[in-house]
Amino acid sequence: MPVPAGRRPTDDPLDEVLKPPPDETPEQRLIRLEREAEAKRISLAIDASIKAERQARRKKRIVRLLLLGQSESGKSTTLRQFQRLYTPTAFREERILWRAVIQLNIVRSIRIILEALDSPLSPSSSPFSSPRSRARSISRPPPLPTQHPPLPNSDYHYANGNASGPYSPIDQAGPSNYGNGYNSDGDVFSTSPPRGGWHGSSRQRHQNFSYAQSSTSTRRHRRAPSGSNPESEVDSDTDFGYHGSPRSVHNSSITLAASHLEPLKQKLQPLKHIEQLLIAKLVPPTEEEPTQLAPPGNHSMPHIQQSIQHGDHSPYRNQEIFIRPGPGWKGALSRARVNYPGWNDESNANGTWSNGRPTSAGNTGLETQDEPQEVLHALRRDMVQLWQDPFVKEILRRKKIKLEEGSGFFLDDLERVTSMKYMPSDDDVLKARLKTVGVSEYRFEMEVSAGRDSGTEWRIVDVGGSRTTWVPFFDDVDAIIFLAPISAFDQVLTEDKSVNRLEDSVLLWKAVCSNKLLANVDLVLFLNKCDILEKKLKDGVRLAKYVRSYGDRENTLDSVSKYLRSKFCAIHREYSPNPRKFYAFCTSVTDTATTAGIIASVRDMVIRQHLKQSKLL
Ligand SMILES: Nc1nc2c(ncn2[C@@H]2O[C@H](COP(=O)(O)OP(=O)(O)OP(=O)(O)O)[C@@H](O)[C@H]2O)c(=O)[nH]1
Numbered sequence: 001m002p003v004p005a006g007r008r009p010t011d012d013p014l015d016e017v018l019k020p021p022p023d024e025t026p027e028q029r030l031i032r033l034e035r036e037a038e039a040k041r042i043s044l045a046i047d048a049s050i051k052a053e054r055q056a057r058r059k060k061r062i063v064r065l066l067l068l069g070q071s072e073s074g075k076s077t078t079l080r081q082f083q084r085l086y087t088p089t090a091f092r093e094e095r096i097l098w099r100a101v102i103q104l105n106i107v108r109s110i111r112i113i114l115e116a117l118d119s120p121l122s123p124s125s126s127p128f129s130s131p132r133s134r135a136r137s138i139s140r141p142p143p144l145p146t147q148h149p150p151l152p153n154s155d156y157h158y159a160n161g162n163a164s165g166p167y168s169p170i171d172q173a174g175p176s177n178y179g180n181g182y183n184s185d186g187d188v189f190s191t192s193p194p195r196g197g198w199h200g201s202s203r204q205r206h207q208n209f210s211y212a213q214s215s216t217s218t219r220r221h222r223r224a225p226s227g228s229n230p231e232s233e234v235d236s237d238t239d240f241g242y243h244g245s246p247r248s249v250h251n252s253s254i255t256l257a258a259s260h261l262e263p264l265k266q267k268l269q270p271l272k273h274i275e276q277l278l279i280a281k282l283v284p285p286t287e288e289e290p291t292q293l294a295p296p297g298n299h300s301m302p303h304i305q306q307s308i309q310h311g312d313h314s315p316y317r318n319q320e321i322f323i324r325p326g327p328g329w330k331g332a333l334s335r336a337r338v339n340y341p342g343w344n345d346e347s348n349a350n351g352t353w354s355n356g357r358p359t360s361a362g363n364t365g366l367e368t369q370d371e372p373q374e375v376l377h378a379l380r381r382d383m384v385q386l387w388q389d390p391f392v393k394e395i396l397r398r399k400k401i402k403l404e405e406g407s408g409f410f411l412d413d414l415e416r417v418t419s420m421k422y423m424p425s426d427d428d429v430l431k432a433r434l435k436t437v438g439v440s441e442y443r444f445e446m447e448v449s450a451g452r453d454s455g456t457e458w459r460i461v462d463v464g465g466s467r468t469t470w471v472p473f474f475d476d477v478d479a480i481i482f483l484a485p486i487s488a489f490d491q492v493l494t495e496d497k498s499v500n501r502l503e504d505s506v507l508l509w510k511a512v513c514s515n516k517l518l519a520n521v522d523l524v525l526f527l528n529k530c531d532i533l534e535k536k537l538k539d540g541v542r543l544a545k546y547v548r549s550y551g552d553r554e555n556t557l558d559s560v561s562k563y564l565r566s567k568f569c570a571i572h573r574e575y576s577p578n579p580r581k582f583y584a585f586c587t588s589v590t591d592t593a594t595t596a597g598i599i600a601s602v603r604d605m606v607i608r609q610h611l612k613q614s615k616l617l
């Protein structure tokens with residue numbers, strides 16, 4: 001291109017435009033020079049800020065961690081441990097908010113006892129009932145075929161007492177069945193160790209049975225009992241009186257024996273109101289949920305959000321309060337007190353319900369300081385008396401209700417936790433039970449200096465329940481902590497009582513390991529609830545009774561955890577699309593001392609993995 005006359009080729013084309021006017025006065029020149037200097041200063045400042053931002057971004061590390069595992073496996077508890085360790089100020093500030101959750105946990109425990117007393121010989125009513133007891137409680141199914149498909153080679157079997165050979169739920173399910181969630185037709189699982197065996201595909205179950213219908217449509221891997229009618233089984237291990245004619249005899253004698261508890265039961269009646277009060281406190285009034293249920297006798301209560309949990313017909317036991325993770329419920333809780341008086345406008349005659357939500361008793365229009373705590377405090381001796389009553393213990397034993405092994409158990413600490421000055425300790429917060437639904441991401445920067453990790457932003461995703469269908473959305477996480485509560489080898493899922501908890505964990509683990517989208521994500525396995533496992537084994541519950549391949553190995557924590565670890569490790573090796581490291585820990589995530597060390601190891605591992613990935617990018 002020709003260069004205009006009088007202009008050198010290297011000249012800036014803007015020079016012509018920006019050059020000062022030929023008739024510029026000295027004043028104008030001064031102003032122009034000042035403007036130019038100011039513009040240059042601003043431009044340099046912008047450049048510096050962009051540079052600093054870039055440097056900060058490069059310097060700042062954001063690590064993402066996903067928590068997976070079946071419901072009640074300990075995901076939220078693990079998250080709370082992270083918070084306790086790395087954002088202790090925030091964790092401590094929130095402790096008071098957990099008091100309401102603990103109050104609700106106490107009330108629920110008492111209610112479970114009262115319900116057990118009201119239906120003393122119904123074995124199916126316990127959320128902690130064993131698979132076997134459940135098997136017998138269901139209505140008579142028609143007989144199913146007793147042939148299993150041939151087993152692939154595996155030595156990991158669930159004992160099922162079936163003469164046709166052990167059944168291996170692990171090897172029945174190939175990775176293709178479990179890529180992104182579950183195949184609802186997966187003919188995969190034996191459920192438990194009832195003698196007579198558990199046979200038939202879930203498809204067959206669908207065709208033949210209506211009694212074990214799951215509340216979760218995607219629930220998979222169920223097996224129905226076959227052969228003889230489970231209800232007619234005689235169980236030498238228990239003295240349940242519910243099969244055969246002795247039922248009525250047992251019932252009447254037990255009812256008689258229970259009569260001494262009647263005054264106590266009456267005294268504890270106010271807890272029903274307290275329960276609803278607490279639910280109203282914990283659930284934001286704006287929360288709308290398709291699963292919400294009105295409590296018995298109060299169908300006008302639209303906002304209480306409860307989930308169908310236990311699959312039996314008890315109106316209360318069917319429900320476990322759940323909360324969306326994140327700050328929502330905490331905000332609702334801290335606002336609750338000021339909100340309550342306004343709700344009194346539409347109180348009913350008793351003054352205990354307003355706008356479909358309960359208010360303080362007495363219709364005073366003023367919320368007491370903490371009414372639930374006051375009532376619990378006043379009733380503490382009665383609750384202790386109920387919990388320690390030998391007859392109650394016996395009923396719970398017969399019904400295999402092990403409250404102390406369940407979630408949110410505080411009955412051994414009643415005197416302390418019902419004190420009017422009670423402030424939940426760290427341990428209490430970790431022990432409290434509040435079910436989460438949905439998926440939520442918690443972000444925090446470590447408050448506490450963690451050496452080179454200071455300044456790292458952590459984003460921990462807590463997936464409520466066992467939903468692996470969400471997993472594809474998290475293929476960019478640095479690591480997954482998978483929690484398998486191995487103490488639950490003799491328990492069933494609360495949401496589907498035909499599924500053994502250990503089997504469920506094994507299948508979830510397999511699904512996660514085999515997921516191609518997660519092929520490059522490091523997996524960390526927490527074999528959790530080892531404290532409960534140890535107690536259970538010491539109490540004489542034998543793993544071999546439920547996991548046949550365990551054979552006659554020692555029934556100790558060390559041996560059992562090593563064995564299960566090796567099985568989970570084998571699945572990881574076999575099903576991972578690419579070879580990757582296997583990290584496994586035996587954990588009791590409610591134990592702060594041991595978990596602190598484990599979490600520090602996980603943190604280092606995750607940071608290493610993060611750096612590795614960053615370099616690859
Ligand atoms: N004793 C004991 N209790 C535990 C352990 N881990 C978790 N828990 C308790 O088990 C209950 C359930 O734990 P959560 O952390 O709420 O379980 P989750 O996996 O988040 O469950 P969902 O929210 O339903 O998905 C809580 O009451 C915990 O205190 C453990 O290692 N030992």
Ligand SMILES: [Mg+2]
Binds near residue numbers: 075076
């Ligand atoms: Mg949770």
